[in-house]
Amino acid sequence: MFEYQGKRVVVTGGASGIGLAIARLFAQQKAGVVIVDLNQQAADGAAADISSANGARVESVACNVGDEASVAEAFAKIGGPIDVLINCAGIAHVGTLASTEPADLDRLYNVNVRGTYLCMRAGLKPMLEKGSGVILNTASIAATSGLADRFAYSMTKGAVLSMTLSVAKDFLEKGIRCNCISPARVFTPFVAGFLAKNYPGREEEQKKVLAASQPIGRMGTPEEIASLALYLCSDEASFLTGVDYPIDGGFFNLR
Incomplete structure (x- = not known):
């Protein structure tokens, strides 16, 4: 189960945290992994570490996900095909409506919303050409639950969830699945x-x-989130699309 031999998986924000855990796990399952990260040095280091650990083919590409030209250049380097795109690049902010400045809102929107949009749009083209593909976005429990001091962050993750559902609906008949994961604190x-x-x-x-x-x-741990991602992007999950999948330690139902 969960065999990724011959599949190419692109992970944004793949040089640290949840993205790095995902890149490691998919490489262990024999996927060809491409780590996309703002920090070229960190991306190169992560790719080298993963490659040396299990002999997997891991590439690294620098990219500012909120910049259209940077995303276009990065995905041109990546080329096709792309079987799986996992969007983990994101930033956080602590603040209420009263304490969140317009610059804070713009900064979070640029990475979490615009960045996810630009990478999905760039990754969609080779998937459409192939007639299949999987997109997995990183949302949060903040998308659907009121969290104190997370005004701007919650806004962006709500947008990620809405975009996920829209993409799943629009490209269902094109052979493309789109889901998102909503972790609690990791x-x-x-x-x-x-x-x-x-x-x-x-x-x-x-x-x-x-x-x-x-x-x-x-x-939670990044490795636990990675395990869920491995399932949701696998052929074993081929009946799952348009899903916001919580992984929250009982946050929603057991409080």
Whole structure:
């Protein structure tokens, strides 16, 4: 099951966090993986590490997902075919409507919404030419649940969810599936950095506070999100499209 031999998988934001865990797992399943990331050095390093670990063919491409020219150039380098596109590139922001400045909103929109749109649009063409493909976007529980101090972030993830459903509907008869994953809190390098910056000396204490917001009593791991992505993009999930798939430690139903 979950065999990706001969398939080409593009992962944006693939040099760290959830994207990196996804790139590793798909490479282990013999996919040809392309890591797309803003940081060329980090992308090169991730590709080299994964390749040396299991002998997989891993490429790396630098790209600013919010910039149309950069995305066009990156996907021209990637070329075709593309069997799977997984959009993990994203940024966060803490703030309410009152404290969120227009520049904050624009910055998050540019990466999380425009970036997802531009990469889906670029990845769609080779999928249409092939007559098949899978797109998986990264949304969040913030898309459908009111979270304190996450005004701009929630807006962007709601847009990702809406775009996912629209693409799934419009290209259903073209052989293209489109779903999204909505994680609750996942302990990534971003979260670790956030704790170090905002709670110096109290990181472990605050980590427990974040973990307690999930009924299961802990944050998720990038590897757990990667395992769900592996299924949703596989042939075994061929009956799944237009789905927002929560992976939330019981956040929605058990609070």
